[in-house]
Amino acid sequence: MDYKQELITTIHDFGCDLDFLEEQLVKLSEDSPTAVLIPALYEELERPAIFGIREHLKTCAFVKTVVVCVYADTQAQYTKAVQFFSELPQQTFVIWENGTRVTQILEHLNDRGLSILNFKGKGRAVWLGLGIASLQASAIALHDADIVTYNRSYPLKLLFPLLEKEFGIAFNKAYYARLGDSPRNLNGRVARLFVTPLLTALTELFGYRQYLRYLSAYRYPLSGEFALTSDLALNIRIPGNWGLEIGLLAEVYRSLAEKRIAQIDLGIFDHKHQVIGNSSQEGLQKMCRDILRSLLRTLTETEQVVIGRDHIHALRVKFRREAQDYTRQYFVDARFNNLQYDRHQEEVITEMFEKVIIDAGELYFSDPAGAQIPDWTRALAVVPDLREQLRDAVMKDMGEVHAIACPRIEPIIVPPVPVFGNNGTVAAQ
Template identity: 70%
Template sequence: MDYKQDLITTIHDFDCDLAFLENRLTELTQSSPAAVLIPALYSELERPALGQICDHLKDCAFVQTVVICLYADSLQQYAQAVRFFSVLPQKTYVIWENGPTISQTLENLKEKGLDLLKYKGKGRAVWLGLGVASLEAHAIALHDADITTYDRSYPLKLLYPLLEKEFGIAFNKAYYARLGHYPRSLYGRVTRLFVAPLLTSLTALLGDRDYLRYLHAFRYPLSGEFALTHDLALQTRIPGNWGLEIGLLSEVYRNLAHRRISQVDLGVFEHKHQQLGASDQSGLQKMCRDILGSVLRTLTETEQVVLTKDHIHALQVKFRRSAQDYAHQYFIDASFNSLHFDRHKEEVTIETFEKIILDGGEAYVTDPRNSQIPAWTRALAVMPDLREQLREAAILDAAEVKALSLPITAPHAVQSNG
């Protein structure tokens, strides 16, 4: 029986009674509403995962609001997205994050001295979505749009610990087993072969640090699925680079006591498999570089660690040994479970990540600046009704495309069955 606890609360699934939890959560959300936030590219509508997600969300009576923060290249694409999500019975906002209405709103904010237009990608989408969702809900669950194993237990497990008041939880993060199916194999390369050996190596190099113990306590620190209270959403700076998940955990570390943080088991989980990348400016290599910078920066900020190039060189040596030890353990685990395991490919990945330790570490020592979107509390100090403006922009954009009656070309993937 796995019942281990650590610095943060781990919520296991010991064959939990999902029907009871769903009824209880539905009751709780009558007075404390809940929302689901999904940042998405238009291309996600052309894959089957998002249609399946909609099919399950339709049955989530415990979710009152759905916020889609969409990156679309044209009015036609945005119109198709509005139609795609119209099957949802919940109050649904499709925010066209790079559309003219939202862009003009952010331009007005820039003229008042706060420039958010310089931030791109998932970080800005999450920031915008949290702003709108926090108007509607006490608790907000966020997940990606490419989850192929999705069912309604995912938002249920993420949201329930936040709304059961006696728990005292303000942030709940998912953990799960990342397994590929064709062939059956271990996924999660960045967590397994970069983050885990990085944290082990930093602990060996710098000694026992509370921040490192905190990150070690998360079974899947890079999971993109989490839930947080609306007040925490307003107080949290969102990382504007590929280190979003680790950067967010670092923000939560600063803002919350450990007892208010939990992680929950979602079981076996699958979504889009990312490419390693041709350089440290693309793919998983870029992700690792940004993760490294985020971890080193937080160590300096919270643990008063002064890092030099000598530390980075020592870290590189320790990382290689630690990563190889982990790879051997994964080999044993995979073999026992009859999973495909390419030891040579794992070693090549480790060698690639090892170079990032040196190059990214030295770059951090030279220039430790960070890319973080200011917290919503700062934005509201500049423009107090900004959230309402963004919500109204989403409503107006959706109404406009419906009034135009644009011809709809269905995405290539099968839509939700509604």
């Protein structure tokens, strides 16, 4: 059995009693309210996964508030989003990230010398969502809108360690096995084929560094599912690029003692998959580029590592050797478990990721500061009631949807989706 602990606390699932944990969490959440934050593009609200997420959230009495930050191109799309989430029993805020009211608030902030409008994508959505969620809750769980294996155990496991005061945990990160179903195969290509060999190569290149040891302690550093206290949410900078998950871990590293950080087992997990891309400007290759830029910046910032072009070339050489070794190990693991595994294709992907290293290095040399959204405490220093303004704007946007006197807009229609049990198996319908 796996009892292994890391630099951070690893919370295993040895067959935990979810009903008992839920009963305790419902009680704890009365004094320490909880929230779930879901950043999403409108397109994700038309896919089956979000239907399953909504249906499971309905049963989560320990979640008091749900905040959805949606990027919608039209009023009709936003209206459908509000209608879709109106079935939730929790107090629900659907932020129209690029709507007129929210944009006007951010423009006013820009006029005061603090620009958030320059940032796009998931980073800005998370930043906006944390603003409202931190008003409503003392603990916030965040996850994406594309999880096909979602069930109530996900928010339960993420939130419980934060509310159990004896634990002293302020940040809890998910880890899991990324396994595809049709066919059964290993997923999580960036984590397996880029980040893992990259961290090993960086350690060989720069020697023992506490930050690299810290990142290596995470079993799935790229997971998009985590929970944090509202205090922490206000004091961390959110990365504004595809290196969000790694960049966020750097912020946690700067802000918390390691004993206040945990990771928890969510079991079998799957969600939508990105394309590899044809260059470092696209798809997973762009993600790898942004991840490495974040790592290089944080090594300089926290470990006083001076990085030159020779280091980048050496890193590329070391990465190739490490990636090849890991590919062989994945092959053995997959074959033993009767998982489909194309070893040649995996090698091809690692070679594509390897080429990204040079591009990432050049971008780091030209812009070592990176792209990070200022933390909420700085924004509140500029506009003290900014969170309240944002919440009021969202309530007005949602109020207009509910009060609209026009022909009924067709709701989002999603195909049936299997409801997964707590062990990742399909529950009886």
